[in-house]
Amino acid sequence: MNLTLGLFLGLYFAILYVTLYWLVAFLKNRERIKKDPKPTRFPKISVLIPVYNDCNNVEKAISSCKELDYPKVEIVVINDGSTDDTMSVCKKIEGVKLIDKSHTGKANSLNVGLKRATGEIISVLDADSYFTKDAFRNMVGYFDDPKVGAVMPIARVSSSKNIIEKIQWIEYILSMFMRKVMSEIDSLYLTHGVGTLFRKSLLEEVGEFDEKNLTEDLEISLKIVDAGYSIAASINAVTYTRPANKFKELFHQRLRWNVGLLHNVKKFKHMFFNKKLGNLGMFVLPLSVIWVPLLLFLTYMMYSDTVNSFVRFVRNTLLVNFDWSYLLKDILEFDILFSTSIVTLFTWMFAALFIVTVVVTLHSMSLSSEENKKAVFYTIPYAMFYTAMMSLFWVAAIGVWLVKGGGRKWEKRI
Amino acid sequence: MGEKDIKNTHVTTFLLTTTLFCIGIIIGMSMTRIRVEYLDGDISSLKENIEAVELGFLLTFTLENSSCPYLQNQLDSISELADEVGGRIVSLEKNEQMDNSAYISMKKDFMLIRLKYWILTERFKKNCNSNLTTVLYFYSIRDCDECGDQGTVLDYLQSKVDELYIFPVDAFENLTIMSTIRNIFDIDTTPSIVIDGSTMFEGLQNRETLTQLLCEKYENNLDIC
Numbered sequence: 001m002n003l004t005l006g007l008f009l010g011l012y013f014a015i016l017y018v019t020l021y022w023l024v025a026f027l028k029n030r031e032r033i034k035k036d037p038k039p040t041r042f043p044k045i046s047v048l049i050p051v052y053n054d055c056n057n058v059e060k061a062i063s064s065c066k067e068l069d070y071p072k073v074e075i076v077v078i079n080d081g082s083t084d085d086t087m088s089v090c091k092k093i094e095g096v097k098l099i100d101k102s103h104t105g106k107a108n109s110l111n112v113g114l115k116r117a118t119g120e121i122i123s124v125l126d127a128d129s130y131f132t133k134d135a136f137r138n139m140v141g142y143f144d145d146p147k148v149g150a151v152m153p154i155a156r157v158s159s160s161k162n163i164i165e166k167i168q169w170i171e172y173i174l175s176m177f178m179r180k181v182m183s184e185i186d187s188l189y190l191t192h193g194v195g196t197l198f199r200k201s202l203l204e205e206v207g208e209f210d211e212k213n214l215t216e217d218l219e220i221s222l223k224i225v226d227a228g229y230s231i232a233a234s235i236n237a238v239t240y241t242r243p244a245n246k247f248k249e250l251f252h253q254r255l256r257w258n259v260g261l262l263h264n265v266k267k268f269k270h271m272f273f274n275k276k277l278g279n280l281g282m283f284v285l286p287l288s289v290i291w292v293p294l295l296l297f298l299t300y301m302m303y304s305d306t307v308n309s310f311v312r313f314v315r316n317t318l319l320v321n322f323d324w325s326y327l328l329k330d331i332l333e334f335d336i337l338f339s340t341s342i343v344t345l346f347t348w349m350f351a352a353l354f355i356v357t358v359v360v361t362l363h364s365m366s367l368s369s370e371e372n373k374k375a376v377f378y379t380i381p382y383a384m385f386y387t388a389m390m391s392l393f394w395v396a397a398i399g400v401w402l403v404k405g406g407g408r409k410w411e412k413r414i
Numbered sequence: 415m416g417e418k419d420i421k422n423t424h425v426t427t428f429l430l431t432t433t434l435f436c437i438g439i440i441i442g443m444s445m446t447r448i449r450v451e452y453l454d455g456d457i458s459s460l461k462e463n464i465e466a467v468e469l470g471f472l473l474t475f476t477l478e479n480s481s482c483p484y485l486q487n488q489l490d491s492i493s494e495l496a497d498e499v500g501g502r503i504v505s506l507e508k509n510e511q512m513d514n515s516a517y518i519s520m521k522k523d524f525m526l527i528r529l530k531y532w533i534l535t536e537r538f539k540k541n542c543n544s545n546l547t548t549v550l551y552f553y554s555i556r557d558c559d560e561c562g563d564q565g566t567v568l569d570y571l572q573s574k575v576d577e578l579y580i581f582p583v584d585a586f587e588n589l590t591i592m593s594t595i596r597n598i599f600d601i602d603t604t605p606s607i608v609i610d611g612s613t614m615f616e617g618l619q620n621r622e623t624l625t626q627l628l629c630e631k632y633e634n635n636l637d638i639c
Contacts, residue, residue: 012435012438013431013435016434016435017428017431020427020430020431020434021424024427025423028422185419185420185423186420278420279417279420283424312562315562315563315566316566319566319567319621320567320570320621321621323570326570326573326574329573338449338502338505338506
């Protein structure tokens, strides 16, 4: 057996293992996934809404907090030096604790808000996001377990008009499913800014939000799990966020996320292969890094075959001067027994992954009682472009990180 | 989920992955074996056909019995199978990097058959005053960017011109006869083609050039002219 073949087989095994691991973890916990613990008490929740030049969306975010079916909610809006009408829009809304400050970034805004918040539980809500009515009721019961430090709702995208939004629609619904499975095996290590709940005392214990970090939500989550607490996720608590609607916007967002992840991997390297953290330290966290080259390899293999076939077809078309009768005959004479190679096996893997994507999407849609059944067709652009897009974002992120590092100082440049 | 459950999840996943992986390997190995057996069968059948043509030649030229139409039929009947086997040989070598002794010996057998087929066709042309066109096409699987293009052009022309016979051979196959033929036509690069056993062209010959040659030979009595 030569080295290349051995490498191929090793990668096949690794990809298969990772895929099956999540499947087995899901099957073992399938009964528990839909259920949230019933709350025995309703502690006061302070919602922190940092806002910077987002006067169009902040009103909806605030009104969704007011409409929450929850007894004790405090709304703290932190205007991060907006230069548009944000401040005047917020001033008009009653029942809101409004803080106006100079532009210092999201993490600093959250820390300022945290000092003014009086709730036992803190919720972080981006200004372009909003809650559904029963989100808090579905999440708060998890805090009955003293080991739970944060609870994450399921974030969905609020718009799916163009292809970029449709791809994210599927991405969010699949990640919802994955994060729920991760939480069931005590291996969830990230939260998002779309309504996550935190114990205030824990935020104070682990040291607030890191103002120099590109992804302060990931950083705070890692601090929480590093301190021995777990992060839960509720599939019934739904929040919505505005997705990036242009490729450029998505590129910048993912570049920030990925560079932030790399930066945090370095910062929390002591957590990797740390036996004390169990499955999280020994498997899930290392996987989050190992997955990147695996993704790049998988993308290269899947697309190179397709791209090569397409290039070959275009060349042949030109060589035979667009004689379609010949070209069609050539396609129909495809010899399936002799045309399968180790490369085309990746095309089959691509097809298998597409089927898995459709099945998991349908299951996730059913779990979250999704009404838009046509949304399953979004899996087509997702399957076609997602892995390629993610690979591109990762290549760019690795480049940026290697050249410029991962601190906040580079955020404006990326 | 307790530590024990998590361990169980890994054990179950490992067993499941290993099982599926082994099934995949077994299917892959079986597929390769089936492919080689399939090709072996085709090559045996080609060998028998070539022997039948050789006998036909002996019969025709020994008894001075004019059976040229019979011989042409025999040659035609081999053409399709030879092309099919040739394509499969290339696929196996390209896709699976086959380099075991069984494959090497099978490929050598096939190249010998193809050369024999070309020689018999040339002989047929000479003895039966046939107006067929033969193209001996020298390709190589590795380090030949233009071989794919040349293959497409020749295959296309063959599909359009009934009188055209293409004989693709691996230029660097380790056979004494191949070295001899290469020396006769002074071939040291691929792709190269030898038309009607005499005219040699090095490098990629495009559709227009070859169409012009054929049209000249057949005085524009071809659909492609």
